[in-house]
Amino acid sequence: MLTVSGLTMRFGGLKAVDDLSFEAREGDITAVIGPNGAGKTTVFNCITGFYRPTNGAIVLSHPKGGTFQLQRMPGHRIASAAKVARTFQNIRLFAGMTVLENLLVAQHNPLMAATGFGILAVVGLGRYRAAEAAGMEKARFWLDAIGLTARADDPAGALPYGAQRRLEIARAMCIDPVLLCLDEPAAGLNPRESEELNQLLLRIRDEFCSLLLIEHDMGVVMRISDHIVVLDHGKKISDGTPAEVRADPAVIAAYLGEGEEDEVPA
C-alpha cells in the first residue's frame, strides 16, 4: 500500500536518509526501528509532507483504488486527500482546547464542507447540523475507544501523559486515515499503559487501517509488528518479520555497537 523507493533526504552535507526503499503492506503494522539518529523521524516527515525529499518516490495506493505521489503533495493534502494521519514524538495536542474539541478539529474538512462556505452555517441553515451530529458521534466513539469519555470536557493539556498519547492517536484516527503513522507512541508510558496501547493499535489494525510506527520500545515492536524495517545511518540494514529481524546479525551489530568505534553496549 505504501511504497517508498530510493528515498534520499539531504540536509546540507548530511544525508539523513540514503536511498531507502521499503514497503508497508495493507492491513499490517509496519515498524521502522533503528538506533538514535538513524533517520526514522526524517522518513516520517518525508512521508507526511513536513519535509520534501531530495530524491525518491513515496507512493500510496488506497485499498479502494487511487494512488498518490506523496512526495509531490503539500502537507495538508497528504492528510485530507491521501488520508495519511500522523502523531508526533513530542505530543502536539491543542492543549487549551477540550478533549472533545481536539477530536472535532480533526474532522475539520468534512465539517467545513457542510457549512456552505461558512455563510449558511452562520445563520443556522444548511446541512451543518446533521454533519455536526455525525462528527460528535465519531468523537464519542473514539472517546470510548481510548477510555476518555469521562474527561471529554477537560482541557487536553490537563490530561495525564498516557492519556495525551492515546488522545493524539484518536485525534489522528478522526481524519479517517488509510495509513496511520505513529512516532514513538510508547515513549514514556508505563508497562500497563504500554499494554493498553498495544491493544488499541491492534484494534486499529484489525478494524480501521494500516499502521506505520517508529518505536524504541522493543517489547511493543516485537509483540505487535507484522513487519519490521531496520535503519542505521539513513540506510536500510534489515527488513522482515520480527523473528527474522531479531536474528539478523546486522541488526544486532547496529544495536550493540559491535565493530563500531565506541564499544559501549547500548
Place this chain on the structure above:
Amino acid sequence: MTALRDAFLSALVALGLFAPLVGLVTTSGDHGLTLTARPIATAVVVGLVFFGRLLTLSWRGRSRREATAANRAFAERITRAGKYITPVLLSAAIALPLTGSRYYIDLGTLVLTYIMLGWGLNIVVGLAGLLDLGYVAFYAVGAYSYALLATTFGLGFWVCLPLAGILAACWGVMLGFPVLRLRGDYLAIVTLAFGEIIRIVLNNWVSLTNGPNGISGIPRPTLFGLAFSMDGGPGTFGDFFNIEPQVIQRIIFLYYVILGLALLTNWVSLRLRRLPLGRAWEALREDEVACRSLGINVRNTKLTAFGIGALFGGFAGAFFATRQAFISPESFTFMESATVLAIVVLGGLGSQLGVALAAIVMIGGLEALRDFLSFLGDQMDSPVFAGIASELPQYRVLIFGLALVVMMVLRPRGLVSGRTPSVALTKVKEIAPDLVAEGRG
C-alpha cells in the same frame, strides 16, 4: 528594612528623573520664557513612587501560590458574574439614549465603535493568534471606501456599508498573503508597516483622497430612506413622524446603528467560534504543525481570519465616516491600532465580554477620569496646590497608563482570561488561562 531602603532608592531615582521633568516648568512671562519651580508637584510624584514601591514589595512578599489562587478565584467570579454582566450591559446600552444627554450618547457611540473594533481584532489576535498591529488600516479602508463611494457616485450608507466591508476584507486578505510565513515579532512589524503604508498613501494620493485635507460632506445614514435633516422637508424623519426635527434624533439613530453593528460583530464571532472555521482558528493558535497534520489548510484558514477581522474593521470605518461626515488620514494613525490592541489584550485574548469591559474602561474610563480630576481640581483651592489644581486633568493619561501597568502585572492574561470551550459533551467547564496558548503568529 531592605524594603525601606529599596523604596528610598526608587524615590531617589524618581527625584532625579522628575525634578527636571515635573519640577521645572517654562512659562512665557513679560521677559520671554521664565523657569518656574514646582516643588510640591515633584514631592507628590516622588512620594507616590516611594509608597508605590513599598506597596509592590509588600505585595510581592505574599507567596506566589497565594497570588495565583486569588487570581483564579477572581477569574471564576468574573466568569460566573459574566452571566449577569452581559444582560446588564446590554440593557444599559439599549437604554442609554433615554438619558437624552448628548454627551453620554456621543461617548456611548465612541465606546461602541471601539468595542466593535476590539471584537473585530479579537478574531485575528484572540482567536487565530496572529498579532496584528496595523488593524487601523482596515478601519481606514472602510472609512475611505464609504466616503469615496458616497461622494463620487452618490450611493447611500446602507448600500456602501457592505461594499466598504468587502473592500476592507479584500485588503485583509492582501495583507494576509505576504505575512503567511511570518510569526511573532516579524508578523507584528509587517502589519505595523502595512497600517502606516495605507495612511501614507491616503495622505499623498491627493487626486483621489484629497490628501491631508480629507473628505468632507460625507452623507449621513437614513432610516429606511428617511433623512435626518434639520429642514424638516418632505421625506425626512421629522416630517414622516410629524415631530420637530432635532439634532439629538440623528445622534440617537447613529448610536443605535453602531450598537446594531457591534452586536452583529459579536454574534458572528460567537457563531463562528462554534463552527469548524472558528475552531480551526483556535487550533491554529494552539499548534500550527498539528493543524497541518490534520489536513487543515493553514493558508486559507489564516487568510479567512485576516479577511473576516478586516471586514468588521471596514464596517466600523464606514460608520466612523458617516458619523463624522469628515475624514482625513489623521484619524487613522498607529495610535488607533495600539488602542484597539490594548483593548483586546486588556480584556483577555479571545474573550468577547472582556473586550467590551476593556473598551468601556479604556475609552469611557479615560473620560470619567477627566471629569473626576477636574472636579478634584476645583476642590483644591488651597494656595499649596496652586500650580497643580488647574492642570490636574492633564495628568489623566499618566494615571491611566499607570493603572494599566498595574492591571497587567496583576492579571497578565487580561480581565477575562479563561477560555470557554466551544462545545461540550456534558458540561461546559472554563479552561484555565495557563493552558491556553497566546499564539505566536
